[in-house]
Amino acid sequence: MAAAAAAFEVAGGGGTLSDLYQSAKRALLRTRDGMERLERIECSSSSGGGGGGGGGLESQELSSSIKRDIAQIQSLCVEMERLWRSIAAKSQRDLWKRKVEQVAEETESLKESLDKHVLRNQKRMMEAKERAELLGRVNGDSAHVLRIFDEEAQAMQSARNSARMLEESYATGVAILSKYSEQRERLKKAQRKALDVLNTVGLSNTVLKLIEKRHRGDRWIKYGGMILTVVILFAFWRWTR
Structure with a gap:
């Protein structure tokens, strides 16, 4: 303080x-x-x-x-x-x-x-x-002066209109390019999704083939086991007689 x-x-x-x-x-x-x-x-x-x-x-x-x-x-x-x-x-x-x-x-x-x-x-x-x-x-030639002013004003107005039209055209072009860019991005996303689906389908087919091959192997093992069991039982029966 x-x-x-x-x-x-x-x-x-x-x-x-x-x-x-x-x-x-x-x-x-x-x-x-x-x-x-x-x-x-x-x-x-x-x-x-x-x-x-x-x-x-x-x-x-x-x-x-x-x-x-x-x-x-x-x-x-x-x-x-x-x-x-x-x-x-x-x-x-x-x-x-x-x-x-x-x-x-x-x-x-x-x-x-x-x-x-x-x-x-x-x-x-x-x-x-x-x-x-x-x-x-x-000195009284006011009409000529006013005409000059009018012509200058018209020229300025025409220049402003042209500038405004150019700005509008530029804005329209930018909007169109922006739409094209958005569509391209959407197409890229759709392409990536399609590739993902195709990759998934390809992987599924490979897995199915492996499963089918495994099932065939299991069947052969099962049948072989059954035949081996019958042979062993038959041999044991003959040996015990």
Whole structure:
């Protein structure tokens, strides 16, 4: 208990290890909530067909807030790592090591998610800018631009249909080959059973022949014994007269 208490009371410039950990957990909770809000904004912007306006401004402000929270958590992790290394009891040191590593890993995962969101947002803004510039250059020739877009969309749809047909054909071929493999296995089993039956029949015939030969031998022995007995009795009868 003394070691545990000491571990919780290890202090650095920003407070005890326990205080820093609680601050990091609160910042993590804010960051997770912020990422969820950011994803909802992104989904609503995508479904609405636009990414600008108030939603874009809110997304930028929220991204900046999440970045600050992530930077704060990373700073807390550095301080916590310095503190848990100074804990004397190995069990408490290992416990805090796992806790700090878990916070650091989750923070890194949130940072990667934020970076991906920022890249997607930048790409979306660039595409919107390029579309606006393209539509601005046509100077009324919007029908030609729309026709180009329609042709590209049709080509993409045709490519997707072809890919889907290839996937279906591949799946059908795999299923047919699987059926063939199953039938081959069943034929192999039937062949093995037939061979077993034939071997059994051959063995039975051999045994029957041996039994029949043994019976013939037994009959000859029986008849020979009977004749020998009669001869012995006849000889004994003649000798006693």
